[in-house]
Each structure stands twice: as C-alpha cells, then as structure tokens.
Amino acid sequence: MSETPTLELRNLEVAYTVRGIDRQVLRDVSFSIAPGEAYGLVGESGCGKSTAAFAAMRYLPRNGKITGGSILFEGNNIVDMSDGQVSDLRRSAISMVYQNPATALNPTIRVGDQVAEVFQLNGVSKSDALAMAEQALTRVQIADPIQVLRRYAHQLSGGMAQRVVIAMALASNPRLLVMDEPTTGLDATVEAEVLDLVRELRRDTGTAVLFISHNLGVIRHMCDRVGVLYAGALVEQGATADLFNNPSHPYTVGLLRCIPRGGLHKSTDRLDTIPGTPPALGTKFDGCVFAARCALAEDKCQSSQPQMVTIKGNHVARCFLSDKASSLPRSAEQIEFASQSATTAHEVGETLLNVSHLSKVFTQDGHQVRVINDVSLTLGVGETLGLVGESGSGKTTIAKLVLGLTAPEEGGVVSLDGKGLAKTLNRRDVHDVGAMQIVFQNPDQALNRRHSVTRIVGRAVERLRSFSVSESIDRAHELLSGMRVEATLHSARPVQLSGGLKQRVAISRAFAGAPQIVVCDEPTSALDVSVQAAILNLLVDLQKQDKTSFIFISHDLGVVRYISDRIAVLYLGRVVEFGSSQRVFNGPFHPYTEALLSSVPNFDGSIRKRIPLTGVVPSPSNPPSGCVLNPRCPRKAGSGYETLCETEEPNLTEVEPGHFMRCHIPVAKLKQLQS
Amino acid sequence: MKQYILKRLGLSVITVFLVAVIVFFLTHILPGNVARQYLGRGATEEDLVEFRRVFGLDKPLLSQLFIWIKDLLQGDLGTSMQYRGPVADLLLPAIGYSSKLAGVAFFLIVPISIFGGVIAAMNRGKKIDRVITVGGLSAAVIPEFVWAIVLVLTVGVTFQIFPVTAFPEEGNRGVLNQIWHLILPSISLLLVLFGYIARIARAGVIEALESDYMRTAVLKGLSRKKAVTKHVLRNALLPTIAVIASQVPYLIGGLIAVEIVFNYPGFGTILKGAVDARDYAVLQSGVIISSLVIVGFQLIADILFALLNPRIRQKVSE
Numbered sequence: 001m002s003e004t005p006t007l008e009l010r011n012l013e014v015a016y017t018v019r020g021i022d023r024q025v026l027r028d029v030s031f032s033i034a035p036g037e038a039y040g041l042v043g044e045s046g047c048g049k050s051t052a053a054f055a056a057m058r059y060l061p062r063n064g065k066i067t068g069g070s071i072l073f074e075g076n077n078i079v080d081m082s083d084g085q086v087s088d089l090r091r092s093a094i095s096m097v098y099q100n101p102a103t104a105l106n107p108t109i110r111v112g113d114q115v116a117e118v119f120q121l122n123g124v125s126k127s128d129a130l131a132m133a134e135q136a137l138t139r140v141q142i143a144d145p146i147q148v149l150r151r152y153a154h155q156l157s158g159g160m161a162q163r164v165v166i167a168m169a170l171a172s173n174p175r176l177l178v179m180d181e182p183t184t185g186l187d188a189t190v191e192a193e194v195l196d197l198v199r200e201l202r203r204d205t206g207t208a209v210l211f212i213s214h215n216l217g218v219i220r221h222m223c224d225r226v227g228v229l230y231a232g233a234l235v236e237q238g239a240t241a242d243l244f245n246n247p248s249h250p251y252t253v254g255l256l257r258c259i260p261r262g263g264l265h266k267s268t269d270r271l272d273t274i275p276g277t278p279p280a281l282g283t284k285f286d287g288c289v290f291a292a293r294c295a296l297a298e299d300k301c302q303s304s305q306p307q308m309v310t311i312k313g314n315h316v317a318r319c320f321l322s323d324k325a326s327s328l329p330r331s332a333e334q335i336e337f338a339s340q341s342a343t344t345a346h347e348v349g350e351t352l353l354n355v356s357h358l359s360k361v362f363t364q365d366g367h368q369v370r371v372i373n374d375v376s377l378t379l380g381v382g383e384t385l386g387l388v389g390e391s392g393s394g395k396t397t398i399a400k401l402v403l404g405l406t407a408p409e410e411g412g413v414v415s416l417d418g419k420g421l422a423k424t425l426n427r428r429d430v431h432d433v434g435a436m437q438i439v440f441q442n443p444d445q446a447l448n449r450r451h452s453v454t455r456i457v458g459r460a461v462e463r464l465r466s467f468s469v470s471e472s473i474d475r476a477h478e479l480l481s482g483m484r485v486e487a488t489l490h491s492a493r494p495v496q497l498s499g500g501l502k503q504r505v506a507i508s509r510a511f512a513g514a515p516q517i518v519v520c521d522e523p524t525s526a527l528d529v530s531v532q533a534a535i536l537n538l539l540v541d542l543q544k545q546d547k548t549s550f551i552f553i554s555h556d557l558g559v560v561r562y563i564s565d566r567i568a569v570l571y572l573g574r575v576v577e578f579g580s581s582q583r584v585f586n587g588p589f590h591p592y593t594e595a596l597l598s599s600v601p602n603f604d605g606s607i608r609k610r611i612p613l614t615g616v617v618p619s620p621s622n623p624p625s626g627c628v629l630n631p632r633c634p635r636k637a638g639s640g641y642e643t644l645c646e647t648e649e650p651n652l653t654e655v656e657p658g659h660f661m662r663c664h665i666p667v668a669k670l671k672q673l674q675s
Numbered sequence: 676m677k678q679y680i681l682k683r684l685g686l687s688v689i690t691v692f693l694v695a696v697i698v699f700f701l702t703h704i705l706p707g708n709v710a711r712q713y714l715g716r717g718a719t720e721e722d723l724v725e726f727r728r729v730f731g732l733d734k735p736l737l738s739q740l741f742i743w744i745k746d747l748l749q750g751d752l753g754t755s756m757q758y759r760g761p762v763a764d765l766l767l768p769a770i771g772y773s774s775k776l777a778g779v780a781f782f783l784i785v786p787i788s789i790f791g792g793v794i795a796a797m798n799r800g801k802k803i804d805r806v807i808t809v810g811g812l813s814a815a816v817i818p819e820f821v822w823a824i825v826l827v828l829t830v831g832v833t834f835q836i837f838p839v840t841a842f843p844e845e846g847n848r849g850v851l852n853q854i855w856h857l858i859l860p861s862i863s864l865l866l867v868l869f870g871y872i873a874r875i876a877r878a879g880v881i882e883a884l885e886s887d888y889m890r891t892a893v894l895k896g897l898s899r900k901k902a903v904t905k906h907v908l909r910n911a912l913l914p915t916i917a918v919i920a921s922q923v924p925y926l927i928g929g930l931i932a933v934e935i936v937f938n939y940p941g942f943g944t945i946l947k948g949a950v951d952a953r954d955y956a957v958l959q960s961g962v963i964i965s966s967l968v969i970v971g972f973q974l975i976a977d978i979l980f981a982l983l984n985p986r987i988r989q990k991v992s993e
Contacts, residue, residue, distance in 0.1 A: 057894055059890070059893065059894060083898070083899075084898070087896045087897070087898055088896065089896075090893075090894055090895060090896035091895065091896025092896070095894070095895075096894050098887075098890075100887060103886065103887040103888065104887045104888060104890070104891045105888055105891070106888040106891075106892070106906050106910070107888070107910065107984075107985065108909050108910055108913075108983065108984065108985055109905075109906070109909075114891075117892075117895065117897075117905075118895055118896075121895065121896050121897065152985040154985070165891070168891070168895065172896075
C-alpha cells in the first residue's frame with residue numbers, strides 16, 4: 001500500500017484510571033485502514049472495541065488517557081493536536097455513529113436543527129443549512145424529510161433515529177466514519193436496511209469505515225478486513241474471508257464456535273463455550289493474554305508474549321500455536337454431552353398449554369389498539385415454542401397474557417394441563433403461579449440489588465412451594481448449584497456477579513417453584529456470545545432433566561432456530577406462520593418469514609438475496625384492510641391474488657401437516673416463487 | 676396544551692379550597708375565648724354577645740365557614756379583630772412590600788444559584804466544585820433569621836456596607852434605593868436556598884454532560900463551551916425549574932422571619948402581628964393568600980416545564 005492510510009493506530013496504549021490506579025485497556029494495538037476500506041473490530045464486551053473506536057475520535061472518558069503510541073489520521077498524529085484542531089477534524093473529516101440512536105439525539109431540539117448544526121459549524125447560514133439538512137435526510141432514504149426535520153427524537157422509531165444519526169455523520173462528507181455497534185438493538189429487518197444503506201453510501205462516497213460489532217454476521221457482510229480484540233490486544237487480523245474461513249487464533253476459533261449458526265439444533269448439537277471469563281480491566285500478563293482460557297496453552301504461552309505471525313498474505317495471528325488453532329478441543333461440556341445425546345432422543349410430549357383466541361386491546365390516547373388479535377397456540381410437555389417477529393409484533397404481550405400479567409379480552413382462554421386458568425395472576429393459586437415463570441432480558445433490573453443471591457432464590461421457593469425458611473434456603477442452594485453458581489457466590493449480591501451469572505440466578509429463581517413452563521424473554525440478548533452459548537446449554541439441560549417447556553422470545557433468529565421445537569412467527573399481533581423449527585426455517589416460507597429470514601446477515605458468508613419489506617410497520621391502531629401484510633408483502637405483486645390480499649384477511653390454515661400459514665397464496669405457488 | 680393548563684388550574688383551585696377549609700377549622704378549634712380575649716376581663720356578657728354578633732361568631736360553625744368562603748370569593752377578606760378595619764387594607768400594602776422583597780430575592784437567588792451549580796458541574800471533583808457544594812449545604816443548614824442577624828451585625832453594623840433596615844426613610848424611596856435596602860435581606864434568603872438550587876442544577880448539568888447527545892455534539896465538532904450552552908443547559912435546567920418552584924414555600928417562610936429581623940412592613944410582619952394578637956381574620960386570609968401564591972408558582976412551574984420539554988408538551992397536547 002503506497003497511499004497514506006486514512007486511519008492508522010500505531011502501538012496504541014490506552015489506560016483508564018480507576019481508584020487512582022491506571023488500568024490498561026488497549027495494549028499495543030496497531031492497525032490501519034486505507035481510504036475506502038471497511039475494517040471491522042470484533043471481540044467480547046470489555047475487550048476494548050469501543051475504546052479503540054472512541055480513541056480514533058480522540059474522545060475518551062474522563063478517566064481515560066492515551067499512555068503510548070499514536071493515532072494517525074491521514075498521516076497526522078491526532079494525539080498531539082490541540083482541542084481546536086481535533087474539533088476541526090470532527091467537523092470536517094471524521095464522524096461517528098454509535099449504538100442507541102434514540103439517546104444520541106438531543107431530546108429538546110428538533111431533529112432538523114440538529115442535522116443543520118453540522119452544516120452551520122462549517123460556516124453555512126441557518127436557512128441554507130436547513131435546506132441541506134433536508135437533502136441529507138433524503139440521502140439516507142428518509143421518505144418525507146420535511147416532516148422528519150420538524151420532529152423531536154422521541155417521535156422517531158429506532159431505525160429512523162439511526163438514519164438521522166447517520167445523516168448527521170455523513171453531512172460533513174467525512175473521510176473516516178467510525179461505527180460502534182450501529183445496528184445493535186434494532187430489529188433484523190431494520191438492521192438489514194441500515195446496513196444496506198451504509199454499504200451503498202460507502203460505494204458512493206468511498207469513505208473509510210471502522211466498524212465495531214459483536215455480531216460476527218454483520219461484520220462478515222460489511223467489512224473488507226477484520227481485527228479480533230481480546231483483553232485490549234489485537235490477537236488476529238486478516239481479510240474477512242480468510243479470517244472467518246481459517247481462524248488462526250484459539251480465541252477467534254472459540255468465538256466462532258459459540259454462535260448458534262444455521263442448521264444447528266439442540267436435539268443434535270451442543271453449543272461450544274469459551275471456558276472462564278475475560279480478564280478484569282488492567283490485568284497484567286506475562287504471557288499470552290488468552291492463555292488462561294485457552295485449551296491449547298502450553299508453558300511458553302504462560303511465560304512469554306507471542307508476536308504476530310503471518311498465516312497467509314496479510315492474515316496474521318498473535319499465537320505460538322496458530323497452525324494448531326483450528327484443532328482447539330471442544331469444551332468439556334461438549335464431550336460429556338455427546339455420550340448423552342446418543343441415548344436420549346428429544347421428543348415432544350402431550351399438550352401442556354393451550355392458548356386459544358387470545359386478544360388484547362389497549363386504549364391509547366382514546367384510540368383502541370388491538371395489539372394481539374385472536375392468537376391460538378399450543379405447547380407440549382418438554383417442548384420449546386419460539387416466538388419471533390419485529391418489535392411491536394406482540395411477542396412480549398403474548399407472554400404477559402399467558403403468565404396472567406395482563407388480562408386477555410373476553411373469549412380468550414389459557415389452559416394448563418386441560419384446566420382453564422384465571423385471567424390474571426392475582427386470581428391464580430400458588431401452584432398455578434409457580435407452574436409458569438419468566439426469565440427476563442435484563443437480569444440487572446429483574447433481580448433485587450439489595451438481596452443476596454440466596455435470598456432472591458430462597459424467597460421465591462418459600463412463596464411458591466410453601467417451604468419453611470430453612471428448607472427454602474437449602475433448596476435455593478441446590479438450585480443455584482444446579483445452575484452452576486458456585487457456593488462461594490451464594491451470599492453475593494447481584495451487582496458482584498457478571499452478566500452470565502446474574503442470568504443464571506434469574507433462571508434459578510424462575511425454577512424455584514418447579515415450573516412446568518418458563519417464559520424466556522430475550523434471555524441472552526444482553527450477553528456475549530460465549531456466555532449466551534453457556535446459558536442456552538443450561539436451558540437445554542434443564543429441559544432434558546425436568547421436561548420443562550419453554551416459550552422462547554428472541555430477535556436473534558439463529559438462537560430461536562437452535563433452541564425451538566416449534567416456532568410461531570408474529571406480525572402485527574397475529575400469528576402468520578406456525579410450525580416446526582425445521583419447517584419455518586427451511587420453507588416453504590410465509591412471505592413475511594421469508595423477508596425476516598433474508599434480512600439476517602449470514603455469518604458463514606453465504607450470500608442470500610435479501611427480500612426487502614417495503615415501508616414501515618403499520619400502526620396496530622389502524623391496520624391495513626385485507627391481509628395485514630399486504631402493503632409490504634414481497635410476494636403479493638404478480639401472485640395473481642392481489643385483490644383478495646387487499647380485501648380479505650386470510651385465515652391461519654394448515655398447509656402441510658403441522659405447518660400453518662396465514663396467506664392467500666397457495667403454498668405450492670409460494671414454494672415455486674421461493675425456489 | 677389548553678386542556679392540560681385547564682386541568683392543572685382546576686387542581687389548583689381544589690387545593691386552595693382544601694387549604695381554606697383546613698385553615699378555617701384549625702383556627703376555630705384553637706383554645707381560648709376570642710371575645711373574652713379581645714374585650715378583656717372587664718367586659719360584660721352583653722359586650723361579649725355583641726362582639727360575637729359583629730364578627731359572626733354566634734352562628735353555627737359550618738355557616739361561619741360558608742359565609743367566610745362566600746366573602747372570600749367576593750374579594751372580602753374580612754374584618755380585622757385587632758384593628759377593627761378591613762383585612763384587605765392591612766394585607767394588600769404589606770403584600771406589595773413583600774413582593775418587592777421576594778422579587779429582589781428571586782432575581783438574586785435564581786441566577787446566582789444556577790450559575791453556581793453549572794460552574795460546580797463543569798469543574799466536577801475540583802476544588803471549586805467542593806467549595807460550592809459543601810459551602811452551599813453548610814449555609815443552608817443555618818436558618819435565614821440567624822443569617823439575617825449575622826449579616827446585620829457584620830456587613831451592616833460593623834462594616835456599614837449595606838443599610839441595616841430594609842425600608843428606606845421617608846423622602847428617599849427611589850426605586851434604586853429601595854432595591855439597595857432589600858439586598859441584605861435577600862442575601863440571607865440566598866444563603867439558605869443557594870445550596871438546594873445549586874445542587875439540583877449541578878446534578879442536571881452533570882447528567883446532561885454525560886448524555887449521549889452531548890457526546891454527539893462534541894463529536895460533531897462543537898467546542899465544549901458551545902456544546903454546553905447549546906445542548907446541555909436547556910436539558911439540564913428542566914428539573915431545576917421544578918425545584919425552584921418547590922422552594923417558593925421556603926422563600927415565603929423565610930420572608931416572614933427576615934422581614935421581622937429587618938423590621939420591614941411586609942406580609943410576614945403583619946402575619947406575625949396577627950398571630951401575637953390572635954387576629955383570626957387576618958391570619959386566615961394571610962394563609963389563603965400565601966397558599967394562592969405557592970399554588971400559583973407550582974402551576975407556572977408545571978406549565979414552564981411542559982413548554983420546555985417537547986416530550987411532555989406533545990403528550991399534553993394530544
């Protein structure tokens with residue numbers, strides 16, 4: 001490469017001062033991004049990805065400082081620049097997009113003024129700036145820019161807000177765009193749109209991109225080259241395809257194996273995990289940063305630090321044993337499981353939960369909003385039912401209706417073991433309450449911070465099983481140990497535990513009443529992939545042991561596919577497709593499912609043609625006439641059923657044995673269109 | 676928005692009405708024979724009956740309440756038992772004086788406290804921050820009348836910088852001179868309220884400084900100073916407005932004490948006189964007026980808060 005890289009990090013060292021002590025977060029990190037190139041950084045949380053991104057903007061937290069090395073933007077070291085010079089650069093040459101677009105916008109200033117501000121900073125008059133802001137929004141494919149300019153941040157959907165943030169970042173025609181988890185927290189379909197947008201803009205503008213994501217599928221689709229960070233050190237780097245096809249650092253190998261990728265299913269495969277946890281901030285190492293968790297580690301890995309070795313071309317890995325990395329033994333759990341799976345084939349028992357004709361109407365600003373419309377589902381003993389759909393499709397509301405946290409409308413019935421349950425929780429008896437429990441997405445908010453782990457679980461046992469206090473404590477310890485929460489942690493408070501451990505406590509609590517059904521509402525969405533794998537394994541084990549049934553809600557289709565026996569696809573509070581995991585994922589697909597699946601960036605790199613859903617999710621207060629999907633349906637046009645689709649709502653019909661769809665287009669026709 | 680204001684207004688009216696009822700019963704269950712107290716030991720039974728008749732004390736309690744509220748609604752604040760004249764003649768000029776003092780105090784307290792809070796937030800953890808927060812709280816724990824006395828004795832008597840009375844002498848009552856005389860009493864109120872308001876302003880600014888949108892602003896290329904004035908202050912001061920409004924009762928309570936120390940013929944001084952003389956009519960009307968002021972400020976604060984915050988503005992206008 002003869003031209004000057006747009007961004008170059010040279011032996012960068014960053015430390016955070018915590019309680020007076022400097023703790024190193026980035027260790028000797030070097031990489032460069034050429035003009036027009038997209039470079040991805042991956043790694044678990046706490047590995048320094050975001051720190052690297054913010055360092056590139058020279059924006060570190062109050063306690064952060066650059067302790068060594070340099071950050072070169074087009075050859076100029078921004079570490080040595082004055083604040084004014086850095087502001088100039090941010091104004092004109094480098095921009096950033098980050099997670100949580102909703103909070104990135106000022107809540108009290110109109111969106112238009114915020115976008116226009118970028119132009120004004122570059123010396124454009126206010127009125128011209130507003131006109132340019134309108135163009136900027138058009139550029140990110142916002143359909144009615146004039147409308148959006150006048151709105152406030154809270155009036156935008158997540159995807160729309162991220163478009164605005166991207167518009168703002170692109171307004172200065174930057175030569176470097178730093179994107180830190182730009183699509184995390186967005187729906188799969190919205191994520192796909194945002195990623196398409198970034199790709200197009202990059203093609204048009206030739207901007208260099210530093211792209212950070214924990215989602216390897218997204219990275220694989222977006223980036224030319226990838227770097228893997230672990231404990232603040234770059235452990236592997238290479239062209240995207242090389243690195244994904246031939247991972248040469250044990251950490252990368254482990255990371256890739258954790259992911260429930262296409263085709264894996266709990267009945268046949270156990271997920272790999274990376275044993276142990278990432279080192280604490282500022283840990284000092286004599287040897288390789290990953291040695292403590294590496295199944296291949298030898299004596300020299302503990303005592304001396306490996307250098308980057310070349311694998312092939314510009315693919316490098318910081319490992320003594322890079323040629324053996326792909327033979328990294330699978331984690332111990334795996335072996336144990338392999339012997340088990342031969343004997344216990346998974347099968348679904350008789351119907352346990354029967355949900356029929358559930359509807360829910362909310363009143364919002366005087367309007368009646370039908371968020372759930374006539375949903376009927378069944379769940380067998382020891383079965384997992386996956387619920388998927390975009391946000392607002394009613395996944396969580398269904399869970400709440402089943403649990404009795406909110407009452408269904410007249411005519412809706414939830415029956416367990418053939419016995420109708422009271423509509424609301426406070427009218428259900430202790431047995432019924434204990435029989436159905438929930439695990440939430442965010443254990444931080446679900447666990448009482450002031451209580452010890454034992455108390456949290458013990459209290460649930462006491463209430464749900466009418467045990468005495470001492471019996472409850474014994475049972476709590478048993479449960480926790482069963483979830484692999486070590487005895488030394490039983491008196492800890494949630495704040496002292498890692499995210500994965502907290503979720504194990506939350507699961508223990510849900511299992512306190514020996515439940516027949518546990519609702520898991522995005523239980524792994526806040527966790528790293530290696531922790532996610534361990535939690536999913538745990539849930540599968542529990543199911544095998546106790547024949548527990550799960551209702552599993554997740555926006556991660558890979559996870560749902562892995563853990564579910566049957567899947568219900570929801571759109572606008574209606575079940576549009578219902579069938580075995582295999583059927584739903586392998587087709588023939590309902591047009592909505594088809595679009596949803598095609599929006600997931602595939603991590604094995606296979607190119608799947610995206611089938612876009614046009615337009616926005618309609619408001620449930622004013623659903624379209626006919627089939628609710630029809631204005632966005634990718635298969636309506638040319639199907640020959642257009643009139644029917646626009647006038648009459650289809651019924652959920654059995655198109656194949658055990659496979660239900662709500663679509664006017666006959667399944668044979670869909671199959672033909674989709675092949 | 677209109678609906679929101681009307682709703683708030685309705686609630687305010689109910690609040691004041693409840694205050695009126697409570698005050699009425701509180702003053703009427705106080706022990707002591709009012710008529711006897713006013714007329715002295717030597718009064719005859721006929722005098723007492725006549726006194727009760729004049730002041731309506733011979734009627735049943737509920738009809739006394741009814742008459743009082745009816746009079747209030749017509750703007751009749753009643754007759755002072757002590758001075759035998761209309762309460763309005765007594766209270767209205769006093770309220771005028773008090774408003775002047777409150778106004779001067781308010782214009783001194785609000786900007787200085789907010790400015791202090793902003794400075795503390797911008798220099799978080801540094802010496803100036805500690806001086807403002809610790810100093811503000813320490814000053815707040817000392818009651819305003821103690822401050823008033825300390826100030827009178829130091830800057831008033833010893834150094835003779837400020838006048839020790841709050842009311843200029845006759846013939847020298849120009850606006851500036853009046854304000855000049857009110858500064859010292861205002862400072863004693865400032866010392867008490869500064870700590871609270873500065874702390875809330877500081878917390879608001881810190882929260883806004885650490886917000887994602889502040890980060891966006893800085894990463895857009897705004898200088899820190901510009902980012903603070905454009906993006907931080909408005910968001911940061913929203914909660915401060917609510918706090919300032921909630922401090923109005925303290926301000927009124929403080930006024931009473933401070934007016935007495937500075938011998939200022941305001942609302943507080945009159946009210947204290949009424950308590951000493953058990954002049955129920957003045958007391959009742961005084962409490963009603965102060966509750967009107969407090970409720971009024973709360974209403975203004977709510978409306979301001981809604982106007983400044985688009986999220987609430989939208990919600991209330993839907």
